[in-house]
Amino acid sequence: MNRVYNFSAGPSMLPLPVLEKAAAELVCYGESGMSVMEMSHRSPDYEVIIADAEKMLRSLMQIPDNYKVLFLQGGASTQFAAVPMNLIGKTGKADYIVSGQFSGKAFKEAQKLGYDVRCVATTKDDNFDHVPTVKREDFRPDASYVHICFNNTIYGTKYGYIPDTGDIPLVADMSSCIISEPVDVSKFGVIYAGAQKNMAPAGLTIVIVREDLLDYAQADMPTMLEWKTMAENDSMYNTPPCYTIYMAKLVYEWILSIGGLDEMKKMNEKKAAYLYDYLDGQDYYVAPVKKDSRSMMNVTFVTGDADLDKKFASEAGKAGLKNLKGHRSVGGMRASIYNAMPYEGVVALVDFMKEFAKNNPKG
Numbered sequence: 331m332n333r334v335y336n337f338s339a340g341p342s343m344l345p346l347p348v349l350e351k352a353a354a355e356l357v358c359y360g361e362s363g364m365s366v367m368e369m370s371h372r373s374p375d376y377e378v379i380i381a382d383a384e385k386m387l388r389s390l391m392q393i394p395d396n397y398k399v400l401f402l403q404g405g406a407s408t409q410f411a412a413v414p415m416n417l418i419g420k421t422g423k424a425d426y427i428v429s430g431q432f433s434g435k436a437f438k439e440a441q442k443l444g445y446d447v448r449c450v451a452t453t454k455d456d457n458f459d460h461v462p463t464v465k466r467e468d469f470r471p472d473a474s475y476v477h478i479c480f481n482n483t484i485y486g487t488k489y490g491y492i493p494d495t496g497d498i499p500l501v502a503d504m505s506s507c508i509i510s511e512p513v514d515v516s517k518f519g520v521i522y523a524g525a526q527k528n529m530a531p532a533g534l535t536i537v538i539v540r541e542d543l544l545d546y547a548q549a550d551m552p553t554m555l556e557w558k559t560m561a562e563n564d565s566m567y568n569t570p571p572c573y574t575i576y577m578a579k580l581v582y583e584w585i586l587s588i589g590g591l592d593e594m595k596k597m598n599e600k601k602a603a604y605l606y607d608y609l610d611g612q613d614y615y616v617a618p619v620k621k622d623s624r625s626m627m628n629v630t631f632v633t634g635d636a637d638l639d640k641k642f643a644s645e646a647g648k649a650g651l652k653n654l655k656g657h658r659s660v661g662g663m664r665a666s667i668y669n670a671m672p673y674e675g676v677v678a679l680v681d682f683m684k685e686f687a688k689n690n691p692k693g
């Protein structure tokens with residue numbers, strides 16, 4: 331069976347060596363006589379797996395010692411509620427930047443919970459074709475935190491800078507860009523990410539939280555959402571998503587084996603540059619995102635004709651280039667080129683784009 335190039339925004343491609351290793355160990359893990367899926371999360375074998383996963387992620391991202399790494403469930407969307415519940419107790423208010431759909435959902439969730447939250451900047455009026463530029467003065471000085479979405483999966487935008495929030499902890503949803511390149515963790519109070527974009531299959535959510543931010547949880551909040559409880563129990567207050575954590579460990583191991591995040595970044599830059607350079611050098615397709623906000627992970631483009639867009643996605647699919655249809659809310663095309671997408675996949679995409687443009691002249 332031939333594997334296709336899967337441009338899905340998530341769940342998305344996993345590195346082939348990772349899938350092969352998982353397959354080889356699927357039925358019997360090491361000397362354990364059982365699959366990782368069948369293991370007690372409190373068994374010695376599993377304790378090594380989760381400890382290694384944390385160690386490798388810390389090493390990859392150079393996470394400082396005063397940060398906890400949590401392996402949780404519920405997806406990034408559950409963190410939209412968990413973030414305010416864990417942090418707003420600091421001062422009672424928080425600021426949000428709305429740069430797309432997910433940051434909008436995060437903001438709405440905090441509003442729904444009745445908290446004093448304010449949207450301090452948004453690019454909604456520009457169809458989110460870039461991320462807002464913000465300064466320290468834009469935030470309420472007594473905000474408990476500022477929330478951003480670092481890479482906007484649906485629109486294909488990313489912050490080209492880390493907003494300066496002064497002493498206010500910066501909280502970032504990094505679901506679709508985590509471990510795609512090095513990032514200075516110390517600039518953030520909290521980083522969280524659903525795993526299914528760039529890290530593992532669905533079912534795992536990573537939260538990286540500075541220790542001094544564990545003390546502001548609402549007294550009446552659900553225990554399962556409380557970071558402090560999870561930190562004190564090494565993410566094993568209840569059963570963690572064991573197998574997904576094991577898969578994440580294999581992914582971290584793979585990235586370390588190819589040279590870590592510096593190398594990962596180089597590979598990702600090369601792929602993104604190939605696609606954006608092609609887009610910039612022709613006029614059949616339009617890339618709607620402003621250049622300074624372009625995402626290296628999610629590349630959006632349109633033909634300007636909804637019927638042609640539809641035909642593009644369908645014919646690309648037949649040619650083994652899958653899931654190029656844009657998000658249902660914005661249309662057009664989106665190529666998600668996460669860590670696991672090989673360079674050859676992007677070359678194949680550009681070749682197809684050239685062919686398609688030649689064969690489908692616009693009236």
Ligand SMILES: *Cc1c(COP(=O)(O)O)cnc(C)c1O
Pocket residue numbers: 340404405406407408432479481482483503504505506524525527
């Ligand atoms: C996919 C995504 C989400 C939603 O993640 P779930 O794990 O499905 O809840 C949130 N934020 C960003 C940036 C995403 O890409």
